[in-house]
Amino acid sequence: MTRKIVFNAGPSALPLPVLERAKEELLDFEGTGLSILEHSHRGKAFTRVSEETLALFSELMELPKTHSALFVQGGASLQFAMLAMNFLKPGASADYLVTGHWAKLALQEARRLGTARAAADCAEKGAYVRLPRAGELALDPKAAYVHLTTNNTIFGTQWAEYPDVKGVPLVADMSSDILSRPAQASKFALIYAGAQKNLGPAGLALVAVNRDWLKQARTDVPDILRYQIHLDKQSLYHTPPTFAVYLAGLVLKWIKENGGAVGMAKRNEEKAGLLYGALDRLSGFYRAPVAKEARSRMNVVFRLPSEELDEAFVAEAGKAGMTGLKGHRSTGGVRASLYNAVSRRDVETLVSFMDDFARKRG
Ligand SMILES: Cc1ncc(COP(=O)(O)O)c(C=O)c1O
Incomplete structure (x- = not known):
């Protein structure tokens, strides 16, 4: 399995x-x-x-x-x-x-x-x-x-x-x-x-x-x-x-x-930092609509240049073993929820996929 x-x-x-x-x-x-x-x-x-x-x-x-x-x-x-x-x-x-x-x-x-x-x-x-x-x-x-x-x-x-x-x-x-x-x-x-x-x-x-x-x-x-x-x-x-x-x-x-609430905060800050870092670095392709000071460390929302690319991103990420990335039905786009149980490694996998996707489709 x-x-x-x-x-x-x-x-x-x-x-x-x-x-x-x-x-x-x-x-x-x-x-x-x-x-x-x-x-x-x-x-x-x-x-x-x-x-x-x-x-x-x-x-x-x-x-x-x-x-x-x-x-x-x-x-x-x-x-x-x-x-x-x-x-x-x-x-x-x-x-x-x-x-x-x-x-x-x-x-x-x-x-x-x-x-x-x-x-x-x-x-x-x-x-x-x-x-x-x-x-x-x-x-x-x-x-x-x-x-x-x-x-x-x-x-x-x-x-x-x-x-x-x-x-x-x-x-x-x-x-x-x-x-x-x-x-x-x-x-x-x-x-x-x-x-x-x-x-x-x-x-x-x-x-x-x-x-x-x-x-x-x-x-x-x-x-x-x-x-x-x-x-x-x-x-x-x-x-x-x-x-x-x-x-x-x-x-x-x-x-x-795993360190209680303080341990979780550290882990979540690092994970969110990695993902927002990628979004900022690749801002010519991905767009993160939330004001920087209000960014959630739990639910990271972003969009690609078109709805077709949003869909293709979610579908291809699915084939690469990542699930749950489709944005909420009311907003569309992409959403990665980085709750406590999501590891740093999981986020690194997502970021590397995002790099590849932007290179191929950007
Ligand atoms: C912030 C927040 N409040 C309330 C709810 C509703 O929770 P429930 O489905 O357990 O009623 C949700 C569900 O996603 C939520 O994210």
């Missing part, structure tokens, strides 16, 4: 040692005689996996004592709704920094439930190729919270420094860059992320919440959608996606063994 190099935007590459270990233990988890898939979520084996995974997530995120971690099903999209259901009370208003497709969806969901404002929207002709400048934020000092998306998966922008929101609780969707760098968790009242990019399989969301802020949450929400309930029940309010939690645990161990 030859494994491909996976540049998928999500679900995306998983570390090979993680997949190998999961394969090894699939039939018999730690000598228990059954698969982790077959263990009861209330049994000793899974309870330990769940507790260890929550603890490791908290450790790697460097959560302050004020914050707790929890797992929720439903991916990041459910979080768009759950956040507003819990924290957008009648009569209150929330601010959203609209920096891309997912940020816009988060705002739309909040608007179904209450008042939510776009405190910034940096779209230019429908594209989000930069981030708002400090002077462009029209923040409401009385907002229930400010929501931002740390990394724009589709257009390829990423906040390098978070904006000063003057004491209003800050909430982040970190789905596409969680644990790719230190999280600065103490800046946030709540962080959520779908697991399927940097942390494991789809369907699971990881949440970190400030417990004091949580005390202000609404209680007239169905239990399944209340953060407090999930916290009180240690993320075992109902049957969790046990295999996803187990696999996220293996990914977190791999992150720890």
Whole structure:
């Protein structure tokens, strides 16, 4: 079997040692005689996996004592709704920094439930190729919270420094860059992320919440959608996606063994440096539309001189063993997602392919 190099935007590459270990233990988890898939979520084996995974997530995120971690099903999209259901009370208003497709969806969901404002929207002709400048934020000092998306998966922008929101609780969707760098968790009242990019399989969301802020949450929400309930029940309010939690645990161990968030940041900076370096060097052929200061280290977006060449690039890269390079269906072009599990070597292979392609077709 030859494994491909996976540049998928999500679900995306998983570390090979993680997949190998999961394969090894699939039939018999730690000598228990059954698969982790077959263990009861209330049994000793899974309870330990769940507790260890929550603890490791908290450790790697460097959560302050004020914050707790929890797992929720439903991916990041459910979080768009759950956040507003819990924290957008009648009569209150929330601010959203609209920096891309997912940020816009988060705002739309909040608007179904209450008042939510776009405190910034940096779209230019429908594209989000930069981030708002400090002077462009029209923040409401009385907002229930400010929501931002740390990394724009589709257009390829990423906040390098978070904006000063003057004491209003800050909430982040970190789905596409969680644990790719230190999280600065103490800046946030709540962080959520779908697991399927940097942390494991789809369907699971990881949440970190400030417990004091949580005390202000609404209680007239169905239990399944209340953060407090999930916290009180240690993320075992109902049957969790046990295999996803187990696999996220293996990914977190791999992150720890490879230097934690700081180690990931170094690795990701180098990888992104290689790819953007190539794009800048070959700028007569490839075009990287994102403003330099807003470039994402996770999702590198670029175009070739024509749509035909974009397609040919993706097809030929596929033949050379690289998959997942097609841009999002809404933007076209090419996108290489360089999540934690993508190695420097994988990026070197891509860069050398880009050199060859530009030479042949440029
Ligand atoms: C930044 C961001 N937020 C939210 C989502 C939606 O995640 P999910 O599909 O888990 O609901 C995505 C998916 O790619 C994303 O990139």
